[in-house]
Amino acid sequence: xxxxxxxxxxxxxxLRLLPGYYRDVWAEDMVAAFLDSxxxxxxxxxxxxxxxxxxxxPEIASVVCLAARLYLGGACTPRRYFAWGQAVRxxxxxxxxxxxxxxxxxxxxxxxxxxxxxxxxxxxAGLVIATPGGFVPPAVWYGVYYAWIVVFVALVLGHxxxxxxxxxxxxxxxxxxxxxxxxxxxxxxxALGPWAFWxxxxxxxxxxxxxxxxxxxxxxxxxxxxxLPAGYLLVEVPWLAVQLTGNSAWLPDHSGLFCFxxxxxCLAHAPRALSRKNAGSGVWSLxxxxxxxxxxxxxxxxxxxxxxxxxxxxxxLAELLILAxxxxxxxxxxxRAQTATPVPPSYPQLA
Amino acid sequence: MAAKPMTGQAFFVLTALADGPxxxxxxxxxxxxxxxxxxxxxxxSLYGVLDRLAVEGLIEPDREEAHDGRLRRYYRxxxxxxxxLAAEAELRAATARVVRARLGVAGAEATG
Numbered sequence: 001x002x003x004x005x006x007x008x009x010x011x012x013x014x015l016r017l018l019p020g021y022y023r024d025v026w027a028e029d030m031v032a033a034f035l036d037s038x039x040x041x042x043x044x045x046x047x048x049x050x051x052x053x054x055x056x057x058p059e060i061a062s063v064v065c066l067a068a069r070l071y072l073g074g075a076c077t078p079r080r081y082f083a084w085g086q087a088v089r090x091x092x093x094x095x096x097x098x099x100x101x102x103x104x105x106x107x108x109x110x111x112x113x114x115x116x117x118x119x120x121x122x123x124x125a126g127l128v129i130a131t132p133g134g135f136v137p138p139a140v141w142y143g144v145y146y147a148w149i150v151v152f153v154a155l156v157l158g159h160x161x162x163x164x165x166x167x168x169x170x171x172x173x174x175x176x177x178x179x180x181x182x183x184x185x186x187x188x189x190x191a192l193g194p195w196a197f198w199x200x201x202x203x204x205x206x207x208x209x210x211x212x213x214x215x216x217x218x219x220x221x222x223x224x225x226x227x228l229p230a231g232y233l234l235v236e237v238p239w240l241a242v243q244l245t246g247n248s249a250w251l252p253d254h255s256g257l258f259c260f261x262x263x264x265x266c267l268a269h270a271p272r273a274l275s276r277k278n279a280g281s282g283v284w285s286l287x288x289x290x291x292x293x294x295x296x297x298x299x300x301x302x303x304x305x306x307x308x309x310x311x312x313x314x315x316x317l318a319e320l321l322i323l324a325x326x327x328x329x330x331x332x333x334x335x336r337a338q339t340a341t342p343v344p345p346s347y348p349q350l351a
Numbered sequence: 352m353a354a355k356p357m358t359g360q361a362f363f364v365l366t367a368l369a370d371g372p373x374x375x376x377x378x379x380x381x382x383x384x385x386x387x388x389x390x391x392x393x394x395x396s397l398y399g400v401l402d403r404l405a406v407e408g409l410i411e412p413d414r415e416e417a418h419d420g421r422l423r424r425y426y427r428x429x430x431x432x433x434x435x436l437a438a439e440a441e442l443r444a445a446t447a448r449v450v451r452a453r454l455g456v457a458g459a460e461a462t463g
Contacts, residue, residue, distance in 0.1 A: 026398050029424045033375030033394050039419065062395025069399060076406045214355065215403070 006050045008035060014055050017067040021078055034059065065210075074215025083337045087286035088211040093155055093219065094291055095205040096167075097227055098261070100152035103145035104228065105236035110142065124244060135180060136173045144170050149228075156224045160212040167209060171202040193302030197254060200298045235261070252319065255302045258295040259319040262288065266326035273333035282337025285330040292327035296320060357439045360400050363390050365409065365428060365436040372413035372425040375401070401426065409435055 005013070011034045015027050038053060039046045072088050073081035106129060113123045131141040147170040154163035178194055181187040187194060242251055252260060266288050272281040299320050306312035357365075360382075367373055367381035378401075379392050392400070404410045409432035413425040428436065 022402070026402065028422065029375055030394060030398050032418070032421045032423050033379070033397070035419075035421065036374075036376035036423075037379070037394065058393055059395065062393035064395075066395040066399045214358070 007038065007053050008050065010055055011035070014060055014063050017063055019067070019070050019081060022070050068210045069213050069215065072211035072213070074213070075217055076215065080338045083283050083286055085211055085216065086283045087290055088208050089216060089219070090283070090287040091290040091294070092205050092208045092211065093152070093224060094287070095201060095294070096148065096152040096155055097224070097231060098258075099148035100228055101231035101236055103148040104232050105240065106145050107142065109240070127244070132174070132177045136176055140173055144173055152228065153225070155209070155212060156219050156221055158218055160209070163212070164206070164209050167206045171198070171206055174198050174202060191305055193255065193305040196298050196301030200294055200301070204294070253302070255295070255299040256316065256319045259299050259323040262291045262295045263323045263326035266292065266330050270329040273330040282333050285333035286337045288330050289327055289334040292323055296323055299323070357435070358400075360390065360392065360396065361404060362436070362439055364397070364400050364404065365432055368410060368426060368428045368432070369436060372427040374423040374425050378426070404432070
């Protein structure tokens with residue numbers, strides 16, 4: 001792969017992972033430090049080292065981590081990277097919010113069916129809280145629901161490490177269920193929808209939590225915390241009401257719901273995005289564009305599960321069209337938010 | 352807004368520069384020695400810390416020296432860096448005194 005290159009060139013190739021503004025200041029010194037860690041001062045040994053040695057995986061990993069922190073930047077990075085960092089952080093919060101709202105709804109329903117709220121009328125006989133099953137007992141699934149609420153609140157309150165650890169634990173049962181279902185034939189093969197849900201709505205947001213690093217500015221707490229009960233009242237309660245009145249056929253599936261929610265958010269944000277007077281709207285536009293890409297990919301992947309039902313394929317395509325039209329309203333503003341801008345004057349000029 | 356607490360890595364890097372300027376790989380060695388091998392900085396991590404400390408104005412470049420045909424950049428503490436390191440060392444020492452007192456370890460009487 002890197003035949004013909006010497007060790008210095010191999011390190012320079014690894015450092016290309018870093019943003020240009022950062023390389024301008026630090027790359028030469030980093031290369032010198034990398035080589036210092038190898039070279040012995042003996043001419044023959046050093047010649048062999050330069051020719052045959054390669055950057056180690058831990059060294060490459062440390063550069064990848066640094067690159068992630070810089071591209072998903074904090075306040076002291078160029079505006080483009082700060083915009084990306086903020087957009088990814090908000091997109092992760094939005095996905096965690098959806099998980100938390102669904103989890104809150106499920107746990108409240110569970111409490112209702114177990115008569116925890118004695119002042120409420122008894123729950124309808126047909127109302128059953130179904131868990132995916134498999135080797136994972138229902139109690140673990142309830143723990144997963146609870147975990148997503150904790151993950152969301154921990155992210156908002158700035159407990160990033162706690163949120164990351166709990167989120168990783170929360171996505172494991174779903175993976176176990178998927179693997180078990182695949183191997184036992186419980187889900188049809190190929191079933192892209194469940195896998196797309198796990199990869200796009202579980203794994204990708206957990207990986208993107210890398211954007212919540214030490215340099216990330218604190219999250220606006222109250223708007224996000226209030227979004228949890230608001231989301232429950234505006235999405236979960238109407239959803240449940242439609243189900244209980246026997247009109248479930250009107251409800252979209254998970255990926256359709258994601259498309260509708262993102263499309264509604266784009267429409268709500270469009271007046272700000274289209275008015276160029278709002279300088280701060282671009283990061284939200286970029287956030288919505290990222291969420292639209294996620295929802296669109298999930299919708300496209302899960303269409304294949306309806307290959308025997310032309311009507312549902314048409315519904316899925318209509319959802320995609322609505323999402324595409326809505327995101328088109330905010331996409332130009334998102335593009336403006338990430339235009340290259342100079343390094344902030346506060347950035348040290350060491351070179 | 353309150354200043355963020357200093358990380359262990361930043362504390363060791365500033366300490367490595369306390370008695371004079373040092374270059375990148377020299378700092379890695381100093382930190383390993385100061386921490387008795389507990390903190391082994393990777394180069395990527397080191398330059399993440401140096402970048403942050405430079406942005407905060409706690410370190411600055413001192414000079415560049417040629418070594419084996421390459422330039423090594425030396426870094427030094429700024430006045431703010433020296434002040435921040437002294438404050439952090441005092442905080443850690445006070446915490447250590449409290450811990451030793453609670454554990455009843457010898458030397459805890461120094462807490463008064």
